[in-house]
Each structure stands twice: as structure tokens, then as C-alpha cells.
């Protein structure tokens with residue numbers, strides 16, 4: 001992974017995507033720091049798209065070292081505790097877990113993301129490990145006790161930015177409500193997977209006041225309208241869904257007015273390459289008869305949406321990064337770079 005090194009100095013013009021808005025700009029990068037000037041760029045300089053604070057909205061980093069055979073079902077692969085992934089994780093020693101996390105963190109940065117929101121397995125210890133391994137991670141922990149344990153949840157919330165749960169089908173409703181209440185009281189992020197394998201009760205899910213939900217592959221239009229009404233964004237993970245033979249009805253989500261963000265989900269299924277993931281989302285949307293849309297712009301949207309949804313929270317997106325997405329066929333950035341990378345924003 002190469003992104004840790006500062007890019008050479010360069011000037012490029014193109015479109016700046018920030019909090020869902022897009023406008024022309026020129027970027028001056030010196031000593032690895034970018035200065036942004038909005039307005040029409042000069043002609044003849046390299047072209048790129050620039051995304052402010054690009055957030056990978058859903059990841060599981062610890063299984064980055066697992067190679068999975070094609071065609072496993074959701075239950076066989078990710079259902080706790082017997083799915084292949086959970087057997088793999090419980091068989092790893094601490095150093096190997098950390099190694100996966102560090103490698104994932106570097107990969108995420110090398111693909112240009114400012115930050116990634118990780119649904120962290122392994123209770124309090126799992127959260128601690130990732131905190132040690134990554135500055136970019138927004139950590140949503142998961143309790144391991146079978147019964148609601150206020151002390152365990154409080155401990156997780158001290159280290160993590162919130163809690164991310166598997167799904168309402170995997171757990172007792174009273175337990176989930178108790179966790180959601182504790183997260184709300186602590187003013188942190190509560191999020192949950194929703195309607196991935198089967199349709200789930202959206203009224204119950206929304207009653208938990210989640211900051212966002214993940215997947216909604218099996219949701220009905222009515223479920224989506226309710227999310228839009230409650231202003232709860234949906235994180236879509238196209239590659240992961242595709243592995244399981246699923247497809248989120250992205251066009252319906254957009255038609256119903258839901259804010260969507262993009263995540264790369266399990267590290268074992270695909271690289272944390274958000275720009276490629278956004279292209280897949282555009283392809284799926286086109287296949288569903290949706291209008292072509294500015295998916296790169298969408299990548300700039302989530303950090304502001306998340307902060308809006310959770311304005312009481314204490315955590316902050318590890319911001320201040322600009323993701324540079326070189327124009328196709330344009331190899332005139334330093335070193336002929338044509339893959340996305342990130343630079344720190346100095347001023348604007």
C-alpha cells in the first residue's frame with residue numbers, strides 16, 4: 001500500500017464534491033497538503049474529481065485476512081456464532097487480528113477514504129484493538145454477553161463511537177431496545193443491519209432511532225418510505241450483496257427519498273475501494289432503470305448526514321482529507337497516478 005507517502009506537488013482542476021454539493025475548482029498540492037480554490041479551473045491542467053471527507057459507511061475489518069470460497073450463503077458465512085467468519089475470528093490470536101486490522105486500515109487509506117465506519121465484533125476487547133490499530137476508524141462495537149449487561153455496554157461506549165448490531169432477527173427485541181437506550185443516553189451512534197437476508201419489521205427498527213441502517217435488500221417500498229419519513233439513511237453494500245446473490249433496490253430507495261451511502265462491508269469479500277464500489281452502484285442503478293447519477297458526489301455526503309443525524313454525538317469523522325479521483329485516461333498527475341488517493345486539506 002502506497003498512500004501513506006505524500007504525493008508530489010501538483011495542480012489539478014475539476015469538480016469538488018462536498019457535503020452533497022458539486023462545483024468547479026482548482027487544487028494546489030504542496031508538501032502533501034491541498035489548498036482548494038473554487039471557480040472554473042484553467043484549461044490544460046490535469047482533470048480530477050475531488051471528494052471531501054469520503055467515508056466508507058460500512059465495514060468489518062477483522063476478517064480482511066480470510067479468503068472465502070464463492071457461493072456460500074449468508075448463514076454459512078456470517079451468521080454468529082457458527083458461520084465461517086466467526087469460526088475464523090475466534091481462532092485468531094490477538095496479533096493476527098491486529099495484523100488484519102492494520103492492513104485493512106492501510107488499504108482503506110490507500111483507496112482514498114478519510115474514514116471507515118467499522119461494525120466491530122469481539123466486544124470491548126475488539127473495540128480496543130481497533131482503536132490501537134487505526135486513527136481512521138469510527139468504531140461501532142458489539143456486546144458479546146447473551147443477556148443485556150449495562151457494565152459491558154458502558155465499557156464499550158467508553159472506547160467506541162457507538163454500537164452496531166447484527167440484526168433484529170439475530171437477537172431478542174428487549175435486549176436490542178436496552179442497548180439502543182444505553183447508546184442514546186451516552187449520545188453516541190446506534191446502527192443496525194436491516195432486511196439483508198429476510199424482510200424485517202421496519203417499525204421496530206426505526207423505533208430504535210438508529211443513526212443509519214445497513215442493506216435493506218429485502219425491504220418493501222413501504223419500508224423505504226418509512227425510512228425516508230424518519231430521515232434514516234440507508235448504507236448500501238453492492239459487492240457484498242452481489243456475493244450473496246442479492247441486490248438492494250437502489251432505484252426504489254432513491255425514488256422514496258431515502259439518503260443512501262455506500263459501504264464495502266466484510267473485508268473478506270472485497271477491498272475497501274469505495275470509488276469502485278460507487279461505480280458498481282451506478283451500474284446496478286442503471287440496470288434497475290434508474291437515472292444516471294453523480295455517485296462520486298454521493299461519496300461526499302455521508303459524513304455530513306451522519307453528523308446531522310447524530311448531532312448529539314461526541315465522535316467526529318476523521319476529517320480534513322480530500323480524495324483525488326484522477327480523470328479516466330488522464331495520466332498527467334505526478335507519477336502518472338491514475339488511481340484514487342487522499343491528501344490532507346490545508347485550507348480552502
Ligand SMILES: [Zn+2]
Pocket residue numbers: 058059060119193214265266
Ligand atoms: Zn455488516
